[in-house]
Amino acid sequence: MEQFKGAIAVFLGAASFGILSTFVKQAYAQGFSLAEVTGIQAVFGMLFLWALHFITRRFSRKIKLYSKKTNYWKIIFAGFSTGMVSILYYKCVGLIPASVAIVLLMQYIWISALINLLILKQKPSQKEGIGIILILFATLFATGVFQDTVEKLDLAGVVYGLSAATAYAIFIIVNGKVGNDYPPIQKSALMVTGAFILIALILQPISLLHSSTDISIVQYGLLLAFFGTIFPPVLFAYGMPKTGVSLGSILSAVELPVAVGMSFYVLHEQVSTLQWAGVLAILGIIVWINIRNKPQHN
Numbered sequence: 296m297e298q299f300k301g302a303i304a305v306f307l308g309a310a311s312f313g314i315l316s317t318f319v320k321q322a323y324a325q326g327f328s329l330a331e332v333t334g335i336q337a338v339f340g341m342l343f344l345w346a347l348h349f350i351t352r353r354f355s356r357k358i359k360l361y362s363k364k365t366n367y368w369k370i371i372f373a374g375f376s377t378g379m380v381s382i383l384y385y386k387c388v389g390l391i392p393a394s395v396a397i398v399l400l401m402q403y404i405w406i407s408a409l410i411n412l413l414i415l416k417q418k419p420s421q422k423e424g425i426g427i428i429l430i431l432f433a434t435l436f437a438t439g440v441f442q443d444t445v446e447k448l449d450l451a452g453v454v455y456g457l458s459a460a461t462a463y464a465i466f467i468i469v470n471g472k473v474g475n476d477y478p479p480i481q482k483s484a485l486m487v488t489g490a491f492i493l494i495a496l497i498l499q500p501i502s503l504l505h506s507s508t509d510i511s512i513v514q515y516g517l518l519l520a521f522f523g524t525i526f527p528p529v530l531f532a533y534g535m536p537k538t539g540v541s542l543g544s545i546l547s548a549v550e551l552p553v554a555v556g557m558s559f560y561v562l563h564e565q566v567s568t569l570q571w572a573g574v575l576a577i578l579g580i581i582v583w584i585n586i587r588n589k590p591q592h593n
Contacts, residue, residue, distance in 0.1 A: 297537050298537050298538060298542075300534075300537065301533065301534040301535070301536070301537025301538040301543075302534065302537075302538050302542065302546055303534070304530040304531070304533045304534030304537075305530065305531060305534035305535060305538055305542075305543050305546040305547060306546045306549055307526075307530055308526065308527040308528075308529075308530030308531045308534065308547075309527070309546060309547040309548070309549045309550045309553075310549050310550065310553045311521075311522040311523070311526045311527050311530075312522070312523065312527055312550045312553075312554075313397070313549065313550040313551070313552075313553030313554040313556075313557065314522055314553060314554070314557050315519060315522060315523045315554075316384075316388045316393035316396055316397060316554055316557070316558065317393060317554075317557040317558060317561050317562055318515060318518050318519055318522070319332055319385050319388045319389070319393075319519070320388060320389075320393055320558075320562055321515070321562075322512070322515040322519075323388075323389050325509070325511060325515075326509070327509070327512055327515065328500075328502070329382070329385055329386055329389060329498065330494075330498035330499065330500040330502065331500055331502055331503055331512055332385055332512075332515065332519070333378075333381045333382055333385055333494050333498060333500070334491075334494055334495070334498060334500025334503055335500070335503060335512055335513070335515065335516030335519070335520075336381065336516055336519035336520050336523060336524060337378070337381070337487065337490050337491035337494050337495075337520075337524075338491060338503070338516065338520075339516045339517055339519075339520035339521075339524070340487045340490075340491075340519075340520040340523070340524025340525060341484065341487045341488050341490075341491050341524075343520060343521075343524070343525050344480060344483050344484035344487055344524065344525060344528075345484045345488075347480050347484075347525070347529075348478070348480045348481045348484050351478070351480055352478075352481075362476055363476050363477055364476050365473060365474050365475075365476055365477065367485055369473055369474070370473055370474040370477065370482055370485040370486055370489070371485050371486070371488055371489035371492070372489060373469045373470065373473045373474065373486060373489065374485060374486030374487060374488060374489020374490045374492075374493075375489050375490065375492075375493045376462055376465045376466035376469055376470075377466050377486055377487070377489070377490045378489060378490030378491070378492070378493035378494050379459075379462040379465075379466075379493065380459055380462045380463045380466055381490065381494065381523075382493075382494065382497060382498065383455050383456075383458045383459035383462055384396065384400055384455075384456070384459035384463075386452075386455045386459075387399065387400075387452050387453075387455035387456040387459055389452075390449040390451055390452030390455065391448050391449050391452035391453065391456065392558060392564045392565075393554065393557070393558035393562060393564060394554070394555045394558040394559065394564050394566050394570065394574075395437075395438050395439065395448065395456075396452070396456050396554075397550070397551055397554035397555060397558075398434060398437040398438050398551070398555075398573070398574065398577070399438070399453065399456025399457055399459070399460060400456060400459055400460050400463060401430075401434075401460070401550075401551055401577060402430075402434065402456075402457060402460040403460040403461070403463040403464040403467065404426075404427065404430055404581070405427040405430060405431065406457075406460050406461050406464040407464035407467055407468060408423060408427055410464055410465070410468060411468070415468075422583075422584060423584055426580050426581075426583060426584040429576075429580045430577055430580050430581075433573045433576035433577045433580060434573065434577065435573070436569050436570065436572055436573030436576065437570055437573030437574045437576075437577060438570070438573070439567065439569070439570050470486070474486075479528065479529075479532035480528075480529065480532070483524075483528040483529075483532075487524055531543075542585075544581070544584075544585040545581065545582050545585045545586070548577075548578050548581040548582065551574060551577060551578055552574060552575070552578060555570075555571070555574050
């Protein structure tokens, strides 16, 4: 029963990540800029997470069990990576279809393996190596390379997408190594604070302070913060320990079909049969890579 509850939590957390690109596209259609969209998400996310941390610290006894040894500024600095993901991915979404942008972001799978190999000297298993090659092949279908779709893709958008995938790979690696001696919500709050600092320095979303700014940016900020900054980290923190890494990784892959489905049904973007086949192939490969003969619980 506990594993089932954890699986539902991870599934919902990943699905919420998948709908972000749709909200970003809609915000752009309303005339809001990259700085405004990323800035408002970071502000609301940071405020809500800190509020949630102080509330849980007041009522939870488990928090007192954590022995904090990591300097908090290291976690804030690690949060720069998630800030870069937002900047690069949302820029990508503004230049190419959301259904293609999410496929490019999913390339973090082989990019993280490459980083582990080159920097951390950790070789992927034979199964992972085969899976990575298959994912690269399936990506050609998912992005429409074999169709006219590729001719419509903005090259800069593709570069931003792959850069976002690289930043996401770095975020995953760093997130797994830094600040694990902190309560999950406090760690998330510190990392989002780092993301906000980076966004403020690079994009300088000063227009959010102008009285002439369309107040509807608030609704997009709340949606993006809730589904991208608040909801998923809490659900993953609850669900991952119950599901284990293998099952959790499989469930997390639902982000891909959710994002493509939202772009097709809500944004009415053209997604061909071959692209759907590529998306489903990537999903299947991720499941295959993470399947174990016996479930692993961490």
